[in-house]
Amino acid sequence: MEKTSKKDLIADAALNCFLSSGYSGTSMDEIVKASGISKGGIYWHFKSKDEIFLYIIQKRFSDWDQDLLARLKGVDSTKEALSKFVDFFLEIIVAPLLALTYEFLLYTKDKETLDRVYKYTNRSHKNVILTIIQDGINNGELKTFDPEITANVFIGIIEGISLQWFTQHNDKKTLERSAKTALHIFFTGISK
16 A cells, blocks of 8 residues: 555544544544554554544645635636635535534644644635635726735635634524625625
8 A cells, every 4th residue: 555545534624533532632643543544654654633633634734725726717807706616615614624624723722733723724826816806906996905815804704603613502504694695794895
C-alpha cells in the first residue's frame, strides 16, 4: 500500500472516530483500532492527532474550494456570484466537519496550528470573495471600497451566521433566511 493511500485510510478512520466521539473525545488508541494500523504506523504518517485532523480539513476544504470555483465559472454578475457562494455555504454548513473544526479551534491553543487551520478554512474562500468583489468594483457594479476589508466583512457576516447556527441549534430554514437576508443587506450596502 502506498504512503498516500495509507494516510487516507488513517484519515478516514480518524474522521469516523471524530464524528462519533468528537475531536477531544477521540484518542489515538481509538484511531489505531478503527484504522487497523499500528500506533507506530500511524505515527510514521502523522506526528499527532492534530496532524491527522489538519490533513482531513486540508483535503476537505480543498475539495470544497474546487467545487465552489466550478460553480462560479461563467458567472458574470457580482450579485449572482455572491449568491452562489451563499448557496454553497448553506450546503456545506450542515457538514459535520465544520462543527468538528469549531471544536478543534476551541481545543487547540498552538498558534502555528491555528494558523494552519485558518489557512485551510478561510484563505481560499477569502481569495474567491476578494476576487468577486474586486471584479465588481472593476466592472462598476460596486462602490469603491477596500476590496480586502469588504471581503473580510462579508466573510465575518457568513461566519457569524454559521457560529450562531451551531451554538443556537436553529433549524435550516432559519439559517437560510438569515444568510439570504445578510446577503441582501450586504449587497445593497456595497452596490452602486
